[in-house]
Structures are given as C-alpha cells and as structure tokens.
Amino acid sequence: MREEEIIEKLQKLGLTKYESLAYITLLKLGPSKATDITKESGIPHTRVYDVLSSLHRKGFVDVMHGTPRLYRPVNPEVVLERIKEEFIEDIEKLKEAFVELYKQTHGQELPEIWTILGFDNTLERVQHIIRTARYEVLINTPYEFLELLRRDIKARKDVIFVIITNLPDEIPDWLKADNILLARTGGAPWLMASWIIGDADYSIFFGAIPKDRRREKFYSFWAKSPRAVFQYMHWFYTIYFDNSEVVKPINYEALSKPLTFVNVRTLITILKHVGLPREAEITGKLVDTREPVELHGKIVDYEYTPLVANVTIEAGGNRWKVGGISSYVEDVEGEKFILLE
Incomplete structure (x- = not known):
C-alpha cells in the first residue's frame, strides 16, 4: 500500500x-x-x-x-485493535439508539430489508449469515454456489444445516458432517430462487447465478426482520424442502445435546427422523395474552401441513400446542425449541 x-x-x-x-x-x-x-x-x-x-x-x-x-x-496491532473495539462498541450503541427512536414513534422493531448490488457483496452477506448463526442455517441454492460456502460450512460444527441443492451423483465428503441434513432438489420449484436463512435473524434471496461479466449487475434481497424471515422459512420448507428428497439426515445421536431451534418446521423435520417422545424445553409467548412462558416436558406429537406446523408438549400437567413466530391458532407462539435428549 x-x-x-x-x-x-x-x-x-x-x-x-x-x-x-x-x-x-x-x-x-x-x-x-x-x-x-x-x-x-x-x-x-x-x-x-x-x-x-x-x-x-x-x-x-x-x-x-x-x-x-x-x-x-x-505497536500498530495494539492501536488498531483498540480502535476497532471502540468503533464496534460505538456502532452497537448507535444501533440501539436508532432502534429506540424508531420504536418511540412506530411502536415496533425497525425492519431491515435491503437490495444488495453485486455478486461479491451477496456472497459476503451469505458468509456472514453462516458465521453468525447460533442454532440453524437453511440453504437452498445451486451446487456451484454451495461450493463457494464450503469453508464456512465446514467451520460450523455447532449449528444445524438444512441444505437443498442439485447434488452430484456422490455426496461430497464435506457435506457428510453429522450436523448437516442434506436434500436433493426435486425439480420445478428449484428454478425459482436461492434462499439462505440464519436463525430468525437474517435471510438473503436471489435468482440465477450470474456469469462473470455480469457479476457487478447481480442483485439480491437481504432481510433482517424476524417476522419476514419466518415467512421465508415457511416458503423454504413448503416450496422447496417438501418437494425434495432427503439423501442424508443429520446424525442425531452423534450431536451434543441440548440442540436448539428457532424454526418449528426445522424441529419437526428432525423429529420425523429421530422419533417421539422427546424431552424438551420451549420458550415463547401465550398467543392470547402475549405473556412470556417456559414449558419443560415431553414433545409427544406434531402437526405439519403447508398451512400449519406445531408440536404438542406435555408440561406441568397440561398439553400445549406450540407453533412458530406469528402463531394464532396454537396456545403458544414458540421462539426457541430445545431438545434435551
């Protein structure tokens, strides 16, 4: 330089x-x-x-x-590290202040939905989703793009991946990890788009992968809004996953417990493979009163259709139906689902 x-x-x-x-x-x-x-x-x-x-x-x-x-x-490393820490701290404080100003007027969290221009910028956002996810990452994308994420996926042994792609004939070794549930795309829905979703925090959506000379014209849509992201999760499962073939389930017994999920459809997808009942903890809000609730018991049943997804948990002498974010027909709007065994 x-x-x-x-x-x-x-x-x-x-x-x-x-x-x-x-x-x-x-x-x-x-x-x-x-x-x-x-x-x-x-x-x-x-x-x-x-x-x-x-x-x-x-x-x-x-x-x-x-x-x-x-x-x-x-020492420049000492100086720059201190500046970086102070800079990040200032940004976080500004974010809190701006969100609070927005909530004072609008009474809700500030939605973040952006158009991202450029293929490299999109790739950086996808890598950010994988690196910062705490519990689960959902990926629906062509194998040529998935390969660009190989290093980031291999580095995360502490989250559950649900991946849909147009696999080659043999499953590559790097996709055989215990924490990866892998599905081969099922046809027409595949042609629609790519989705990468991290927890209920971030998601990114884009269409066809560009040729090199068009990379700077490529654009994608980035969202940081729990209710929007939850809707994208719903589409991920009902449009793509449910029309695909599972070719490698997670190795549930080999994974460290507890396992935490934020998407009820991911939870049910895992329960289909590992069976019931399962001891679990669920946190969320009562649908009627919006009061916080914590349930500790056994998941004994689930319901999964294109319109409805919920689990039934026996806790405290009662049976509770628990759905995901935006639930209105269940007893509880679940925010976190923890499998203990």
Missing part, C-alpha cells in the same frame, strides 16, 4: 495529515527525537510538538522522558 493511501486511511480513523505523517515516520525510525521526526517527515518544527502530544493523547505514541525526550510508536 502506498504511503498516500495509508495517510488517507489514518485520516478516516481520526488522525490529521501531520499526525499520520508523524506516526508513519516513527514506525520507520523507531524511538526518535522531535527534531529527527521533523527532518524525516517534513512536519514544520513549530508544529511537531503539538502533533506528538496529540498522538500521545490518542494512544498512538509513548513519550520516553529523559534528555533528550524520545517518542516511540505504539
């Missing part, structure tokens, strides 16, 4: 041009006198002490007291 580019990036981090020059000079020279810094960097002698004092306050320079006084650059 050219020195002019480094200075430009340091200015974006809040340094002045002279401060950037002084820090770069110290990195070249090591501990130095102010006069040496002036001679090497071209910073006017009348300004150099103010510049170095400012760099010291900002944490870029240590002052070595003595005769003569020396200035030493702080």
